[in-house]
Amino acid sequence: MVRKVLDCRGMHCTGPLMATAxxxxxxKPGDLLEVWVDDLASEFDLPAWCREAGHKIISKEIRDDYYCYLIRKKDSRI
Known part of the structure; x- marks a missing residue:
């Protein structure tokens, strides 16, 4: 299993969502993506997109001035 970090701080509107997708x-299925975002819209966009795409948000953490989402890629059997 791989764990990658995607820093989307400073991106606005659909930028973090597009970069995450x-x-x-x-x-690969089961891999983890840690996404750092400071755009408030991402608080709604990322969870909605994950539900629709079948990915799972493992955790959401508020850090100093940004959110950190840990997302597991969906299993290919689903």
């Missing part, structure tokens, strides 16, 4: 395509 692109990075998830490169990962």
């Amino acid at each position: 692109k990075q998830m395509q490169k990962l």
Whole structure:
């Protein structure tokens, strides 16, 4: 299992979501992606996209001035 970090701080609107989707395509089922975002819209966009795409948010942490999401890529059998 691989764990990657994607720093989307400073991106706005759909930027973090698009970057996350692109990075998830490169990962294998079960791999983890840690996404750092400071755009408030991502608080709604990322969880909604994960539900729709079948990925699972393992944790959401509020750090100094940004959110840290840990997302597991969906299993290919689903």
